[in-house]
Amino acid sequence: xxxxxxxxxxxxxxxxxxxxxxxxxxxxxxxxxxxxxxxxxxxxxxxxxxxxxxxxxxxxxxxxxxxxxxxxxxxxxxxxxxxxxxxxxxxxxxxxxxxxxxxxxxxxxxxxxxxxxxxxxxxxxxxxxxxxxxxxxxxxxxxxxxxxxxxxxxxxxxxxxxxxxxxxxxxxxxxxxxxxxxxxxxxxxxxxxxx
Numbered sequence: 001x002x003x004x005x006x007x008x009x010x011x012x013x014x015x016x017x018x019x020x021x022x023x024x025x026x027x028x029x030x031x032x033x034x035x036x037x038x039x040x041x042x043x044x045x046x047x048x049x050x051x052x053x054x055x056x057x058x059x060x061x062x063x064x065x066x067x068x069x070x071x072x073x074x075x076x077x078x079x080x081x082x083x084x085x086x087x088x089x090x091x092x093x094x095x096x097x098x099x100x101x102x103x104x105x106x107x108x109x110x111x112x113x114x115x116x117x118x119x120x121x122x123x124x125x126x127x128x129x130x131x132x133x134x135x136x137x138x139x140x141x142x143x144x145x146x147x148x149x150x151x152x153x154x155x156x157x158x159x160x161x162x163x164x165x166x167x168x169x170x171x172x173x174x175x176x177x178x179x180x181x182x183x184x185x186x187x188x189x190x191x192x193x194x195x
Contacts (some may be wrong), residue, residue, distance in 0.1 A: 007098030008120030013150040017181040033085040073108040099143035119144030123155045146175040153180040
């Protein structure tokens, strides 16, 4: 069983990416479960995903790497017992630290084969994020197995190269791929990176 954790700041496109990945795995005939963590009291994502026909578990009102850590572990055990998927995709809130979520997954999933952190960053708001929340962003991406530069369809000329340059300075060994989860651009390259 593979567990993919989508890490990235608020608005980076994690939910759109989650839906594309869920669709890809479903088309491949792999049983896929989704675990979505909303920071507010009303969770739109979980309802949307269930309406699309996916096995989606929602953990609203809190952060799964902090106040809801026990709830996350219980949810993962229930997913394994009730759904027994081949793939679990976890979307924490944009304020979560993915490596903390990964540790909780490892503790919860006794038979876990692979747990992979996918770092997601947003072309549109990258510069503002680096100016205002650089340390937090670096913590979110520091343990990612690879980094996605999302929303390439909205990038201005030279913007992706500039982003890649900054990211390579910070994370020289991490594979990177620019994509548009919204339009599907370069998603084939991402699918090759995923197991």
